Amino acid sequence: MVNDSKSLLSALSRRHFMQLSGATALALGGLGHRAFAAEPISTAAIYTVPVEQQWVSRIHVAAEAAQARGDITYTYSENTSNSDYERVMREYCEAGHKLIIGEVFAVEDAARAVAADYPDVAFLLGSSFKPKADLPNFAVFDNYIQDASYLSGIIAGAMTETKNIGMVGGYPIPEVNRLMHAFMAGAKEMQPDIEFQVAFIGSWFDPPKAKETAFAQIEAGADLLYAERFGVSDAAKEKGLLAVGNVIDTQSDYPETVVASALWHFEPTLDHAIAQLKAGSFKADDYGVFSFMKEKGCSLAPLGTFEGKVPEAALKLIAEKSAAIMDGSFTVEINDTEPKSS
Template sequence: MFLSRRQVIAAAVAAGMSLALAAAPAAAQSRLKVAAVYTVPVGQLWVGRIDKALKAAAARGEIDYVFSENVAAADYERVLAEYAEQGHALIVGEAFAMEDEARKVARKFPKTAFLMGSSGKPARPNFAVFDNYIVEPAFLTGMIAAGMSKSGKIGLVAGYPVAETNRLMNAFMAGARDVNPKARFHVTFIDSWFDPPKAKQAAFAMIDQGVDVLYAERFGVSDAAKERKVLAIGNVINTQDKYPETVVASALWNMEPTIDAALAAVKARKFKAEDYGRYSMMKVGGGELAPLGTFEDKVPAALKAKVAAREKAMREGKFKVRINNAEPRGNAR
């Protein structure tokens, strides 16, 4: 049977529409459903980096992203399970204080990918872990802190003495000693992940003892430094725009490489229990030293040159910062 030209065109259009309709569900399915569970406000510096990376993926059209913040310990397991039951392909969060609960939910939903901030090991088949191994830029900021301190007394105010905090503080102190072997350290943990007033008071106490540079592992420290006109070093995020005369430098954590690697694995159906910590290193863009910005002309040229040389050696693999998870101790007198 022969078809007229009009019939051929009509058939082609119909076929094209059928292909488009068939492709539509596939395109929709390419957007992964991703959920995050945060035990603190999403504006808190650590989880804020996770949120930033997930929002970037959502803006690219790769994922549909939802999250819960300020989730209490009593609700943590339930919230995780609810997201899994709702069909989210990837669930991200921090399990440091709820390791047992998070791993229990992961075992119940073996087809769901869990990527959790954790000091523990991955658990087969679907519980992967990550952490902010930004020891390299932390070391560099320690160098800057020691070089900018006039008293040689440096204060460190942090949340809890856990591995992910300890390793950064130890790296920072090692960097400071690299510039000033006689540097003295005051160390305080406020036993909270989010208590700016308490962190501020701890910083005030250090300043009263002669500290003139503060490592701001928690919010509130830079406020104290600003009020007392001493310097601060940022951690995880760059807050110099809010403290242009106070924050000299910051060790930045970029969560994008970690999130992008996890999304690629889920899409390829190759997600597995593994440690994503390597995606926080400088060589893959997971960590970096923030630009000096307002302090570009205030940091001595010789100090900048020494920091630049150390950073170059790190990127080339010629200088490695030791990962030390032990609780840091002060040596102030």
């Protein structure tokens, strides 16, 4: 009975201490009361899809690189259902992890509730919403790779012969919509009268459905496909057509199919968060800018097997636009509205 009483008192004392610590953290406006300069930051990631999926794979690769150089320790959960996301977040927090990364597009309210309960933990999560001042330990990011998407569109516009491009996406949400719009704008730089077939499959990872949707677009006249999802390039390959990739470079798997890809580099986003934690100055912030080309957060993949096959006019325009993006004289429009077929 004495031991039970001591355990209860200990638990109550610990809860009281955490509440006081949380209040202090809120008063300080962030996690500035603790720095991690001399130790790897214990980091956990929660993914709703396999780590092979395009978007998540870029986070995974950056985290593994940070662990390899000793900045963090890294563990992760993949294929976590939305209904289970909050539980997994809490388990990682209770286990002592100090940085939680992942994507919470479908579980925003639950994720922010967890962050409020663990003010000494830093959260860096993919989100369609902005950070809030009353939740100083919750920073957001997104894949703002519209710069690279625009450049890949220029190549697509130069390579299509039917002037009909098929586009298959997961869901019409901002982080997909803005990339499609940028791609379309780039394509129209080469041929203003290009038409686009736009479709969404209602899934982040359903290659068979994406493939069938792409086949339908080919039947309707598309001779080039924008592969926002896995499965689209398979359809292009089977029909002997070209495809443009998104987020990762899959040309090694489709050497005669994938002519270009807009790449996302998560390293600048994660590295900035690590630096802020090490300095004791992590706070609620919008990390979206670290996906911009100027911050080395995105790039156009090397042409590889298509070297010498892309029209010179397109390459010249890409060089001009790239320089203008980097020096700030040209800005690719960020359009988050749902794209439509034209």
